[in-house]
Amino acid sequence: MRGKAFNWSQLRKSVQLLFLVLWLVLWTTTASITWGVAAARLPVELSPLLALAQAIASRTLTVGMLLSLAIIGLTLVIGRAWCGWVCPIGTLLDFFPFRSRIKARKPISDSWRAGKYLILTAILLAALFGNLTLILLDPITLWVRIMTGGIGPALNTAFTGFERLLSNIPWMNSTLMWLDQALRPEIFPLGVVGARYVWLPTLILIGMIALNILAERFWCRYLCPLGGLLGLISRIALFKRKVDGDCLACTRCESACPTGTIDPDRGYASDPAECTLCMDCLRSCPTSHIKFSPDWRPSGKMVYDPGRRQVLLTGAITLTGLAVLETKPAEGKGSNFLLRPPGAENEDLLSKCVRCGLCMRTCPTGALQTSISESGLEGVFTPAFIPRTGYCLYTCNQCGSICPVQAILPLSLEEKHAWVIGEAFIDENRCIPWADGTTCIVCEEMCPLPEKAITLEDRAIINPDGSTFTLKLPHVNRNKCIGCGICEYKCPRSGESAIRVHRI
């Protein structure tokens, strides 16, 4: 056997692991922007699908997103190597091959492979109409999402519980304190312990892994829209896999292939649009009849490539879907409490935001949260500012500075101080001094403006016994309030705050 040839599989696995660590580190350091804005944005800027769909939907070209041309260039030379070597979702899925389970099943029909092209079609067509709802299927978006909205907060909660438990052991005290100072706030920011909808990204991850039971890398083969885009480009890639005529037809490469694209009926040839250049077939081949060599000719059409009818049907479904999503009352679109980050306008945001969630990872107070109910189906995964979970820190503009597509504008602090997110309104039926007649000035105390937007009115109260005292009643000054929401966050009334920031 010539198994002693260069071990490509081992190299690939090492590279995948290395990239996974890099993705993790980039995601982690986003919280405090430890390595600067460029590093934090890098993952999103690498995805050509995000770049393309975002440019179409927003009708603007963001310079940073041109970085994704590097991935297109890479694909033009060696095909979908991104999928096999770099993509964090691909690497995660490789941890769960479920091979023995798959063997027992009837293989999934190849016609499913058209799925990713059809999803890609739907995304790009919707983008043409300014809609980016489906962009959340981009693997980079999914990666940041799953980490920011699912795994990250869950680990944070686990770490918090662990700390609480150990804090009862006196001799652990100094070790625990050291651990806490070392890991917070960079790795486990305190502000996002209470993230909303943590179950959703977590379920998405579990679902993607579960699909691996049906077929290895099910997501990459049949669904991934970025895989579809890179697959299209791979057809004209320079390097392609070739099997020469002396092949023994031993079928080993066929069963080694994680994307199942090696076809015995075509002399063990593969489709470059499906091949992730994992090199497992090279390793499995007892001879040396498999080569990856330059070939200028584009690959031919496959039977499962989507036909005209499928594309037209997808287009019709997409347009119908868009019409449904866009149908809403002309007035009062969305919730009265749908607040957006400073520097984002609601309508703009929907056609600019790539749903990546970097803003939520970097928000130091946990004010930015996944919106689902507030903005409707169309705005699923867009950032919403929820003052009761966190306030917008007066001297922070990290969300805008980090947003790779300027869906949140990069405001200077001066601009941010003047940006009106919403306006606070006091509910006098719930406000402690107004409703209960007892002292509370927390909202006034917390208001960060140099000239406070909340003022206190002194009112003499005469008790039944004739004695008097002065009650301080808070008022919001409409011309000053910028809706930072610290009053709503800190309001001691339990449950819903007695002062709430409304959209204006």
Next chain:
Amino acid sequence: MKEISRRKALKVILAGSTAIAATPLLAACQRAAEDLTQGSSPSITNTPFGAVTDTPVAETPGDSTEVPATLPDLVVARNAEPESLVQAALTAIGGMERFVPRGGWVIIKPNICTCYYPYEYATTTNPWVVGALVKLCFEAGAGKVQVMDYPFGGSADQAYQSSGIGEQVEANGGEMVQMAYFKFKEVKIENALGLRSAEIYEDVFSADTVIDVPIAKHHGMSRLTLGMKNLMGLITNREQIHRDFGNRLTDLATKIRPKLTVVDAVRILTDNGPTGGNLADVKKLDTLIVSPDIVAADSYAATLFGLQPEDLDYIRVGAKSGLGRSDLGGLNIREINLAG
């Protein structure tokens, strides 16, 4: 090879989901453990603050008979750089040795309430005042000097940096500590006027000395935030204090007993406090007030704003309940003018 990776993966999932699922369990364990500690050793929560020391210390005004008669109850230093004010005031009050045992653990609690502004805005304690105190603690033989606050605007990390306090403390060999949320433990307050329990940072009961270093500034409800109010940075359920403020703040101050209160009035904030942000509200007084009596220190500080001690709820209640003295006329006050 493949099977190993699957097994590994399963382990990771199992461990991860167990950890997540276990969190409510852990919380329950913690509650149980807390009940246990409170049940079996009430001494932890009941220990009078700072009792573990063998140096002569005036912990409460009641102890003042033990202090040599020549030492003043309160020292005011004026008209010099912050470090010189600290040096002069501490010397006059009997030296830092009076408050810090050799090898002792000192916690300094400045007011670092937000990360919004640098020290010129008078919203956070002057960094050189804090730095000089750290230095004096070490010169008095302290083993460990920690400085901490729990800001309500921004993270501790950011506030330590923006206030400039982090830099001065570290330059003098002190340690900035980010207060860990798990160290806030519920403490019962006996004979409370209004606040029956509070979640207090447990280290303040373990340390040998706590030094309270507020900046004197305006506050919407209590009119001024000074030494007593600065103690609120050591608890978590702060919003609860705002009802029935005078009584509850006095309760808190009977539980957390700083051996020394240093009121920074190098710059004072006269309006739009406690958050500030307007330089027009800042007045430079170059003044520092030092006293082992927290009520006395606050009382004197009130006069800097043209107020009488009785104008402030918590001073009234504090004096009445015997926490300290507000009768400035009856106190032995030493005024030092360092000008020229």
